[in-house]
């Protein structure tokens with residue numbers, strides 16, 4: 265099934281009018297909330313991107329201070345634009361994200377290539393403040409805008425044989441200069457077990473800091489799995505595939521003894537070349553203790569009950 269593309273992902277496409285009126289209320293409410301929470305957070309001024317309308321989910325937010333917008337958008341891992349942190353912000357501007365479509369296939373009743381705007385339309389957007397921790401021992405706190413991956417999965421109706429969901433990033437070396445070198449096996453692929461994918465914390469993000477995702481953060485659609493190391497949160501997704509077998513993942517293929525399929529944030533399991541016990545929150549000086557499941561243990565530990573998390577790292 266091929267759905268015809270419309271010229272642009274307009275704000276109306278991603279706006280539920282009911283949230284329109286509440287947005288101002290939210291912005292004021294949040295300012296008050298954040299101040300009383302003790303963290304002096306910067307005002308939510310615009311950063312020049314297209315504004316999104318969304319519903320706040322303070323119930324799903326972490327209380328930590330937000331990472332500075334400049335750090336969130338200039339200190340990135342996006343190997344398609346180079347292996348250093350600065351290249352994505354410098355080079356991702358040339359990536360064309362419109363038109364964009366996502367192929368849904370495999371063990372699913374409603375496969376097809378969906379235009380992004382059609383894929384997003386039924387899903388009201390939410391803001392969720394999540395931690396993101398890179399396996400390289402730095403972390404950030406980011407106000408993501410998106411919707412639960414579970415909502416999309418439910419809509420496309422996986423079959424009973426679907427045990428895993430695999431994701432693929434765009435392969436377009438003309439616009440992604442990092443792909444002209446074989447530093448990774450392109451395109452970048454990642455995967456989740458079905459229960460991880462269906463977990464209410466698992467987010468498909470289309471924005472951050474109230475605006476459409478900057479390209480360097482994975483525009484126009486990326487995964488955010490807050491209890492796993494950052495590399496699971498695949499960017500610029502073009503394919504979502506349902507399978508019976510556990511899919512291969514890019515980092516596991518690149519270094520199987522360093523990066524497992526699960527990649528849960530686990531301070532007890534060292535990376536072979538360094539300890540994972542501590543992390544540097546970008547913008548802070550003193551190192552923090554890394555929390556099991558990145559602080560989301562209460563919500564997700566049950567998914568791994570009975571599994572040896574040293575073996576399934």
Ligand SMILES: Nc1nc2c(c(=O)[nH]1)N[C@H]1C(S)=C(S)[C@@H](COP(=O)(O)O)O[C@H]1N2
Nearest residue numbers: 340341342343398433452494495497498499
């Ligand atoms: N396609 C793709 N997705 C990716 C990566 C990448 O190189 N390519 N890097 C991952 C890693 S290692 C991290 S830590 C996060 C970084 O996300 P951010 O730049 O938005 O903070 O993206 C993840 N998703």
Ligand SMILES: [Mo]
Nearest residue numbers: 398399494495
């Ligand atoms: Mo990472």
